[in-house]
Amino acid sequence: MYDLTGFQRDLLYTIAGQEEPHGLAIKDELENYYEKEIHHGRLYPNLDEIVDKGLVEKGERDRRTNYYSVTARGRRELEARREWEDQYVGELLATSE
Template sequence: MSVTLPNSSDVGIAPELSAFQQRILAILAEDARYGLAIKRELEAYSGSEVNHGQLYPNLDELVEMGLVEKSELDKRTNEYALTEAGHDAITTQLSWIFSRFITSDNRAEEITALVDDIR
């Protein structure tokens, strides 16, 4: 399978995202989630508590940027989903990281092995 990666001159919004926001996008790349589920995944990754004052303003900013779509599950619960622009931001960030990390065939093989392990 071949994937066309963005070139370095077409980085879009990806460089403006914080690491926290990038993690949110990565979580939503798997499947749409409600806020508490996102919070739990972030906490599991970081090993520390994520407070509402950190999570929801970042989700709102990602929605405003057009990277995440917010919908109402019920009167009290919102669901968040990755948009195509959010997908593109993740791909752009990965492309930039890979372009710096892969400096030899051995490193390329490391990335290939990581991808194979996840499949």
């Protein structure tokens, strides 16, 4: 996951948080988070990149709609990232409660 851009990481998190979302559902979630429009020219090449890296699997719902799901490798990468984040901010967030 270290070689992903921040946007690609956000894509991975967004896909992991939904049940086989399609591209527009992912786009809507990210637009809410970023509070700005995400263009197709940014979204789909980055989705293809994380598919090519084996973190996400792309399936076909129908002729026009693809869905995405996190692979086992993607889940391992998410878990490793969470552990790494906890080393640095876990204690900070726990003490702020």
